[in-house]
Amino acid sequence: MGRLWMASLGGEVLYAEDLPGCCRRDAASAESSFECHACGASWQASLPLEPEECAFTERASDREQKGAA
Numbered sequence: 001m002g003r004l005w006m007a008s009l010g011g012e013v014l015y016a017e018d019l020p021g022c023c024r025r026d027a028a029s030a031e032s033s034f035e036c037h038a039c040g041a042s043w044q045a046s047l048p049l050e051p052e053e054c055a056f057t058e059r060a061s062d063r064e065q066k067g068a069a
């Protein structure tokens with residue numbers, strides 16, 4: 001699995017492999033952020049998602065909502 005990249009506009013998160021071909025070329029040599037020279041898209045490195053933590057957060061907020069209602 002490659003790194004995750006988050007679009008500066010829109011917050012879309014994609015793996016390096018899923019980036020458009022033009023962006024992928026620039027991503028390969030980028031450190032923490034880059035702007036694609038071909039299409040002009042701006043991307044910044046994103047931390048990997050942790051499914052377990054996300055599931056816990058969803059459950060916690062669900063409980064909060066029920067308690068408040």
Ligand SMILES: [Zn+2]
Nearest residue numbers: 022023036039
């Ligand atoms: Zn591009």
